[in-house]
Amino acid sequence: MNAATALPRLSEITMTRFRLPEKKSQWYELRGEVYKLRGGDVDWIHGAFFNHWPDPSRNIWPQAMVISDIFFSDQWLGKYNVESTNVILKEVEDMVFDILGAPEGGFVSLTNGGTESISLAVKTARDWARAERPNVKNPKIVAPYSAHPAFNKAAHFFGLEVVRVPLTDDWHTDVEAMDAAIDDDTIFIVGSTPCWPHGRIDPIEEIGELAEKCGLWLHVDACVGGFLLPFYEQIGEKLPTWDFRVPAVMSMSADLHKFGFTPVGMSSVTFRDEALRKHLVFEFTDWPTGPYATESLLGTRAARNAAACWATMKYLGRQGYLELAQSMRDTTDRFVNGLEEIGDLAVLSEQAGLLVITSPTLDIFAVSKALNQGGLAHGVIRQPPGLHFTITPLEDWGPLDLMLEGIAKAVDDAKSGRVVADDTAGSYM
Numbered sequence: 535m536n537a538a539t540a541l542p543r544l545s546e547i548t549m550t551r552f553r554l555p556e557k558k559s560q561w562y563e564l565r566g567e568v569y570k571l572r573g574g575d576v577d578w579i580h581g582a583f584f585n586h587w588p589d590p591s592r593n594i595w596p597q598a599m600v601i602s603d604i605f606f607s608d609q610w611l612g613k614y615n616v617e618s619t620n621v622i623l624k625e626v627e628d629m630v631f632d633i634l635g636a637p638e639g640g641f642v643s644l645t646n647g648g649t650e651s652i653s654l655a656v657k658t659a660r661d662w663a664r665a666e667r668p669n670v671k672n673p674k675i676v677a678p679y680s681a682h683p684a685f686n687k688a689a690h691f692f693g694l695e696v697v698r699v700p701l702t703d704d705w706h707t708d709v710e711a712m713d714a715a716i717d718d719d720t721i722f723i724v725g726s727t728p729c730w731p732h733g734r735i736d737p738i739e740e741i742g743e744l745a746e747k748c749g750l751w752l753h754v755d756a757c758v759g760g761f762l763l764p765f766y767e768q769i770g771e772k773l774p775t776w777d778f779r780v781p782a783v784m785s786m787s788a789d790l791h792k793f794g795f796t797p798v799g800m801s802s803v804t805f806r807d808e809a810l811r812k813h814l815v816f817e818f819t820d821w822p823t824g825p826y827a828t829e830s831l832l833g834t835r836a837a838r839n840a841a842a843c844w845a846t847m848k849y850l851g852r853q854g855y856l857e858l859a860q861s862m863r864d865t866t867d868r869f870v871n872g873l874e875e876i877g878d879l880a881v882l883s884e885q886a887g888l889l890v891i892t893s894p895t896l897d898i899f900a901v902s903k904a905l906n907q908g909g910l911a912h913g914v915i916r917q918p919p920g921l922h923f924t925i926t927p928l929e930d931w932g933p934l935d936l937m938l939e940g941i942a943k944a945v946d947d948a949k950s951g952r953v954v955a956d957d958t959a960g961s962y963m
């Protein structure tokens with residue numbers, strides 16, 4: 535990190551417009567340049583920091599990379615796919631279906647990220663409502679305040695309105711308040727497993743009852759937990775029922791590139807019923823090339839993402855996912871125990887791969903600032919003021935012990951007044 539001072543920073547170069555070089559470059563020069571730039575980055579990839587989607591480590595991605603390179607510039611666009619890509623996609627879809635326990639008669643569509651998965655669920659539900667509830671002219675989504683902004687983004691693109699319902703005083707989703715927020719235009723209701731800010735699993739069964747009572751489409755945003763919670767259950771974690779076992783759940787977004795441990799660029803959206811596919815697909819024929827149909831927001835996509843995902847999932851198998859789940863649990867437990875020993879901190883949640891902590895006694899943003907000064911990357915939330923960590927399944931305790939030492943020092947710095955918060959505390963940008 536400290537080498538960063540010697541490197542060009544974005545803030546320094548934004549005033550000059552970079553131009554296409556007149557001459558060709560040498561590969562060795564480009565490699566040199568990129569290694570120099572990378573030298574200034576936080577080392578996300580190697581599990582040493584707790585605010586990035588984890589690498590499963592254990593030498594898995596270098597092997598997956600070899601396989602994805604075989605598809606380096608292949609495209610993934612329906613009828614233009616080569617047959618090998620089709621087979622890979624089908625196998626990934628089926629593995630997703632299996633892991634998520636999707637109901638027979640349902641289907642999976644693969645996307646490039648959680649926002650795309652959520653957007654496609656919203657679009658499908660909108661078109662379903664146009665067919666099934668034609669009286670609704672201004673369709674609305676009712677979501678807990680803690681739901682991901684992707685719902686607002688999708689609503690913005692697809693012409694829906696979002697009502698974000700305040701949480702309870704202790705930051706839980708308030709199902710009664712959601713009930714009160716539903717009106718005749720509401721078509722879609724959301725629960726997250728877990729939500730990003732607080733890391734808590736929403737009460738999907740209760741939200742499901744509400745959805746059934748009001749005839750709504752219930753979407754479960756399992757972007758974070760979709761590929762962790764099934765394995766947590768199998769290693770004996772007691773979790774509320776959060777998935778398609780709740781009959782009202784119509785769709786679920788689940789990101790492979792989060793706790794599916796696959797490289798970035800893969801997510802999924804699963805639907806309860808094949809009959810809904812017609813509302814997902816975008817079809818068009820009125821141009822010179824003839825029929826065009828996609829189930830994604832993107833057109834041409836990179837087949838190498840799917841190949842890397844396929845390789846990682848098949849390599850891991852159920853056994854590998856269970857081992858990673860156990861490692862996540864062990865890392866979380868050691869993290870929580872370490873925090874208890876430090877004191878002055880309170881765990882808001884540690885249930886589903888995210889660890890969120892507040893402080894009843896200290897300005898947590900001062901703790902955050904001290905951590906930043908020590909080069910320890912972490913996330914921050916504002917409501918309530920807290921620190922936000924993404925758990926990484928560690929192979930040895932070194933990185934966690936380093937983080938705990940850093941937190942102990944940061945707490946001490948905040949307590950003694952050596953470090954005082956300023957107004958730079960985190961945001962999602």
Ligand SMILES: Cc1ncc(COP(=O)(O)O)c(C=O)c1O
Nearest residue numbers: 647648649650682729730757758
């Ligand atoms: C709960 C939740 N939903 C959706 C998303 C959006 O996922 P992506 O950033 O892959 O689009 C995120 C991202 O962190 C998330 O935490």
